[in-house]
Amino acid sequence: MATTTCLLSSARCSAKHPINFKAHDLKTALASVVKPPTQKLKNPSLKVEAVKALKMVSTTILDTMVDFIFQFVDQPMIPSQKNFAPVEEIGELIKVDCFQGNIPEDFPEGVYIRNGSNPLFGGLKLAVSVFGKTDSLWIEGEGMLHALHFKKDEQGKWSFYYKNRYVETDTYKMESKRKKPAFLPIVEGDPLATLAASFFNVLRFGQEYKIMSNTNVFEHGGKHYSTAENYIPQEIDLISLETYGNWNPGRTWSRPLTSHPKKTPGTGELVTVGFEAKKPYCIVGIVSADGKELVHKLDLQLDQCSLFHDVGVTNKYTILVDFMLTLSPERVMKGGSLFKYEREKDARIAVIPRYGDADSIKWFHIEPCVS
Known part of the structure; x- marks a missing residue:
């Protein structure tokens, strides 16, 4: 894990007096308390298992510390933000039978797709701790893809189908696996709380914030991508809405x-x-x-x-x-x-x-x- 400078909320600014800190140092120190004598194990498979056990124990200790220090609370949504309330992932193609208006004669068959902020676990969270409070911005929910398919039969009759699915970014997979909020909000909040939240995010996940992928969908080179401002895009499939992984041109x-x-x-x-x-x-x-x-x-x-x-x-x-x-x-x-x-x-x-x-x-x- 790389050295974090300024240790902080976004640790992305050239500070006059940076604090150089290796994020894995504390994790290593915690793990050393229960570290087995792997150097004495001659069986390679036993060494591998020992390292896995060590990693699991240190991760558990960190998670327990965060759960003890921070409490996730539902963040109130003001009336103007009601349109950004999360919806359930349906995961399958649903026929749309209720609609109004007419489709122009020269309108092509195809799919309209968009993404948007759709927070996991019921909505955006704020984190309360002994250090103070940190808040999420309304744009910080995980990306969800919404696809509306337009199909026309030989008689010219239109049919419409809808499907939605989360963009399965690396951080989405992390939190989904845990089945509870994990990343602490850091964009706004009390100074000490933001500092602590950023520190623990880096320590546990190697980065300060979640990958949102909730702002735009674009095509290039015959492939399609979902993206937001805070990370590189994720390649997606327009039909299945499957996420193939991160896209870094030329690496x-x-x-x-x-x-x-x-x-x-x-x-x-x-x-x-x-x-x-x-x-x-x-x-x-x-x-x-x-x-x-x-x-x-x-x-x-x-x-x-x-x-x-x-x-x-x-x-x-x-x-x-x-x-x-x-x-x-x-x-x-x-x-x-x-x-x-x-x-x-x-x-x-x-x-x-x-x-x-x-x-x-x-x-x-x-x-x-x-x-």
């Missing part, structure tokens, strides 16, 4: 990927962007038309960790809008939100030649465009 992308990549006219390449709250703050990438490799990568060389939610493309240029929404884990330590809108700064638009470098970027300042 050379080392950060989250925007939820809204765009195909370039003519070449069919995919333009994407990834941001993190540590340098390099923002990277623009170009994926080959077949989706197999990353053919270009550009560091925007920003001086702050801005959120670029969308991408625009033309035949020759990539266009990004920086509306001054920044990410700062340091702000969470002071009891604020991970996100902040920099109202005192002008928004700006970046126009970048398709394969340009940082010096070729043209910035255009505009009035702030987020209220």
Whole structure:
């Protein structure tokens, strides 16, 4: 497990005085209390079993500590968020017999698919502890795919079928196996509570937050992907809604990927962007038309960790809008939100030649465009 810097909520910011801490150190220390003398075991199979037993014991100790320190509580949902309440996974294709309106004559057969936030275990949770409270944002539920199939028979009569299924990300599998909430919310909350929650998430799972995959579904290279801003996409099947696994083009992308990549006219390449709250703050990438490799990568060389939610493309240029929404884990330590809108700064638009470098970027300042 990698070294965690700042130990914190998102540990994704270049702190002036970072605390270097190996997340597995405490786990190793806890395990040493019950560590069997594996070095004296001559039978390799016995050594393997001893290591498995050690890992199980240390995991159990950590889980017990978290269950003792933190209590998961249902997070209230305000009226404007009722549309984001979770629904049950039905897992099978259901015929839709009740509908209104008419289908245009030239409408093609096919499937309409979307994903959205659908929290496990009845809804979003907050965590209460001796350190204080941490909250979830309304966007933090696990991704669920919703598919509506349009089929027309030889007489031109339409039939409609619906199916839904969770995007089975790595973290979804972790919590489903446990059959209870496991990841502690860290985006908002009291400073000490956020610090402790981030620490225990890294210690137990190797990362600070869940993979949401609840924002967009897109196609590239003949394959389909579900995605959100906080991780790389997951490949999915449009018919079965099965999740095939994570997609990292060329295995050379080392950060989250925007939820809204765009195909370039003519070449069919995919333009994407990834941001993190540590340098390099923002990277623009170009994926080959077949989706197999990353053919270009550009560091925007920003001086702050801005959120670029969308991408625009033309035949020759990539266009990004920086509306001054920044990410700062340091702000969470002071009891604020991970996100902040920099109202005192002008928004700006970046126009970048398709394969340009940082010096070729043209910035255009505009009035702030987020209220």
